[in-house]
Amino acid sequence: MTATTTPPGTSSPYADLKAPTTLRRLLTAPTTGPLVALLLACAFFSISTDQFLTGGNFSLIVQQVMVVGTLAIGQTLIILTAGIDLSCGAVMAFGSIMIAKMAANGTLPPLVAIALGIAVCAGFGLVNGLLVQKIPLPPFIVTLGMLNVAFALTHIYSNEQTITSLPGPLTALGQTFPLGHTDITYGSLVTIALFLLLAYALSNTSWGRHVYALGNSQEAARLNGIRTSRLTIGIYAVAGLLYGIAALLLISRTGVGDPQAGQTDNLDSITAVVLGGTSLFGGRGSVLGTFIGVLIVGVFRNGLQLMGVASIYQTLITGVLVILAVTVDQISRKKSR
Amino acid sequence: MSRTTRLSPSLLRAAAVTGVAALALTACGSGSGSSSTSAGSGSIKVGLITKTDTNPFFVKMKEGAEKAAKADGAQLMTAAGKFDGDNAGQVTAIENMVAAGVKGILITPSDSKAIVPAVQKARAKGVLVIALDTPTDPQSAVDALFATNNLNAGKLIGQYAKAAMKGKTAKIATLDLAPGVSVGVLRHNGFLQGFGATDKDVACAQDTGGDQAKGQTAMENCLQKNPDINLVYTINEPAALGAYTALKAKGREKDVLIVSVDGGCTGTQAVKDGKIAATSQQYPLKMAAEGVKAVVSYAKNGKKASGYTDTGVNLITDKAQAGVTSKDTAFGLQNCWG
Numbered sequence: 030m031t032a033t034t035t036p037p038g039t040s041s042p043y044a045d046l047k048a049p050t051t052l053r054r055l056l057t058a059p060t061t062g063p064l065v066a067l068l069l070a071c072a073f074f075s076i077s078t079d080q081f082l083t084g085g086n087f088s089l090i091v092q093q094v095m096v097v098g099t100l101a102i103g104q105t106l107i108i109l110t111a112g113i114d115l116s117c118g119a120v121m122a123f124g125s126i127m128i129a130k131m132a133a134n135g136t137l138p139p140l141v142a143i144a145l146g147i148a149v150c151a152g153f154g155l156v157n158g159l160l161v162q163k164i165p166l167p168p169f170i171v172t173l174g175m176l177n178v179a180f181a182l183t184h185i186y187s188n189e190q191t192i193t194s195l196p197g198p199l200t201a202l203g204q205t206f207p208l209g210h211t212d213i214t215y216g217s218l219v220t221i222a223l224f225l226l227l228a229y230a231l232s233n234t235s236w237g238r239h240v241y242a243l244g245n246s247q248e249a250a251r252l253n254g255i256r257t258s259r260l261t262i263g264i265y266a267v268a269g270l271l272y273g274i275a276a277l278l279l280i281s282r283t284g285v286g287d288p289q290a291g292q293t294d295n296l297d298s299i300t301a302v303v304l305g306g307t308s309l310f311g312g313r314g315s316v317l318g319t320f321i322g323v324l325i326v327g328v329f330r331n332g333l334q335l336m337g338v339a340s341i342y343q344t345l346i347t348g349v350l351v352i353l354a355v356t357v358d359q360i361s362r363k364k365s366r
Numbered sequence: 367m368s369r370t371t372r373l374s375p376s377l378l379r380a381a382a383v384t385g386v387a388a389l390a391l392t393a394c395g396s397g398s399g400s401s402s403t404s405a406g407s408g409s410i411k412v413g414l415i416t417k418t419d420t421n422p423f424f425v426k427m428k429e430g431a432e433k434a435a436k437a438d439g440a441q442l443m444t445a446a447g448k449f450d451g452d453n454a455g456q457v458t459a460i461e462n463m464v465a466a467g468v469k470g471i472l473i474t475p476s477d478s479k480a481i482v483p484a485v486q487k488a489r490a491k492g493v494l495v496i497a498l499d500t501p502t503d504p505q506s507a508v509d510a511l512f513a514t515n516n517l518n519a520g521k522l523i524g525q526y527a528k529a530a531m532k533g534k535t536a537k538i539a540t541l542d543l544a545p546g547v548s549v550g551v552l553r554h555n556g557f558l559q560g561f562g563a564t565d566k567d568v569a570c571a572q573d574t575g576g577d578q579a580k581g582q583t584a585m586e587n588c589l590q591k592n593p594d595i596n597l598v599y600t601i602n603e604p605a606a607l608g609a610y611t612a613l614k615a616k617g618r619e620k621d622v623l624i625v626s627v628d629g630g631c632t633g634t635q636a637v638k639d640g641k642i643a644a645t646s647q648q649y650p651l652k653m654a655a656e657g658v659k660a661v662v663s664y665a666k667n668g669k670k671a672s673g674y675t676d677t678g679v680n681l682i683t684d685k686a687q688a689g690v691t692s693k694d695t696a697f698g699l700q701n702c703w704g
Contacts, residue, residue, distance in 0.1 A: 191479040284483035289451035334462035340445040
């Protein structure tokens with residue numbers, strides 16, 4: 030709104046402050062810290078084990094993070110508004126069970142089942158958004174409730190049964206194609222495309238600007254003519270839509286409809302968002318940072334496993350990383366005030 | 367606003383990660399010395415994937431695998447789901463272990479059906495996959511199964527209970543696991559078969575998830591429903607100890623017979639203390655040790671283990687009954703897990 034951009038080339042005593050150099054802009058970008066972290070981790074594992082630095086292994090890591098990654102895109106949008114979504118994993122699990130069950134028992138053609146499942150997830154997001162905005166209720170409580178609702182519905186609808194022998198279209202995104210000597214999963218491309226799409230929308234559209242404005246201050250955003258109510262509800266619905274796509278990716282990755290799925294994915298997605306440098310207080314962060322965050326988790330899990338380190342240490346290290354990331358966010362907030 | 371303060375977060379983050387990398391190194395060095403890459407690069411790699419990292423049953427399993435791996439000069443890699451039922455976590459572990467070049471994977475599947483596609487992918491790459499403790503569905507999805515015969519484990523305590531009741535009319539309560547879980551169903555049915563009863567003879571059947579607090583609640587409710595229960599079958603010893611607490615509150619702990627399955631150390635001690643009459647003890651350490659041996663032998667001579675191997679159970683009690691083979695708690699405590 031009050032962008033005071035000095036035209037490039039203008040010589041002013043404050044030119045250095047107002048028009049940062051490319052290098053400085055790179056160094057101060059919110060994704061720089063996480064990116065450095067990721068690169069350091071990669072370097073460390075490349076030295077530690079000779080199986081880490083291969084195309085096949087990187088393809089594997091991306092494939093392993095595509096489900097939580099897609100959830101984390103939705104989670105980022107909500108956290109940018111200073112909200113939180115605890116229901117994402119459970120909503121995804123319900124979507125995946127719906128798609129798997131309806132397609133496997135022939136109630137609906139596979140593609141219709143997929144569309145319906147994704148739509149239902151978007152519906153869950155919409156209800157979350159309405160409750161948060163219209164009543165209004167704190168996002169934490171709304172999504173905590175929805176977590177239980179979706180979890181219970183998953184188990185009631187699935188009858189606790191894992192659904193196997195799924196029709197081809199459901200697992201198509203889990204198939205691979207060769208790129209050079211590396212097998213790439215189609216689902217990985219879907220996730221990467223979604224990250225790029227949302228990154229573009231957040232930084233290059235007025236919708237994206239409004240999301241950040243809303244996260245900084247809902248009142249200020251409203252006074253500036255942004256229809257904050259519609260915007261908030263829309264963000265939760267878009268997040269729900271993304272959870273629906275994650276549901277399809279989940280089915281394609283594991284090849285089954287699993288009612289136990291996604292139980293820790295809400296916290297895993299928040300972890301990725303925080304590691305990616307997005308502030309839990311809203312208004313600061315990016316989905317590309319989240320992509321880096323989700324890769325950090327995937328790289329540590331894979332790298333430590335290749336080194337033969339027991340999985341409990343992966344949990345330990347992820348915990349330490351998260352605390353470090355929020356500490357950094359908090360300190361930088363205080364300083365930039 | 368000033369540029370120096372805006373710079374610091376990224377630097378801080380970078381510094382933070384260097385610290386974590388160092389932590390990772392330390393964790394590797396102290397956590398599992400046998401798996402440092404320089405020492406293990408030429409040796410046979412064996413993967414062990416358990417349901418969780420925290421259940422003592424799986425801790426013992428890991429211990430058995432580590433011992434066997436050391437003896438055979440193999441390198442053991444371990445992983446676990448985050449919670450019981452975490453299929454995605456186990457799938458990821460399988461993929462990473464295959465990427466690490468393991469010769470074989472030993473797994474206790476969290477979801478017997480859902481794990482099958484990932485197991486098939488690993489086997490297609492020439493990895494020997496052995497299920498420990500819990501079969502896959504179908505059982506033939508893995509190369510081999512090393513597990514307790516849970517029906518037999520149930521039968522043993524059923525026979526023991528029959529002998530110990532000495533012809534008294536039994537009012538039976540069963541504290542079970544959860545609906546549809548094969549381990550629980552097999553033990554329950556085995557107990558009834560061994561006792562010579564059917565589900566119609568059970569006065570009160572409740573699910574406990576094998577949890578002590580839930581076992582206590584279940585027993586309290588059963589006593590409410592049917593105060594003259596005099597025989598209690600439990601899925602495991604935590605449930606049995608929960609039942610004991612409920613019975614003691616009613617002053618009934620002396621005249622009710624509690625029998626169980628599992629053979630954990632706490633449970634075996636409870637048998638010694640007379641809280642539980644008898645338990646069928648199983649051997650997770652042996653499952654894992656045999657599994658590691660099978661993978662090493664496959665790596666050396668290409669011979670794959672196949673079919674089902676019963677890793678055995680023993681009835682543990684200090685009040686032996688004529689006609690029912692049993693071992694005393696001294697033996698039980700020497701061989702218990704957890």
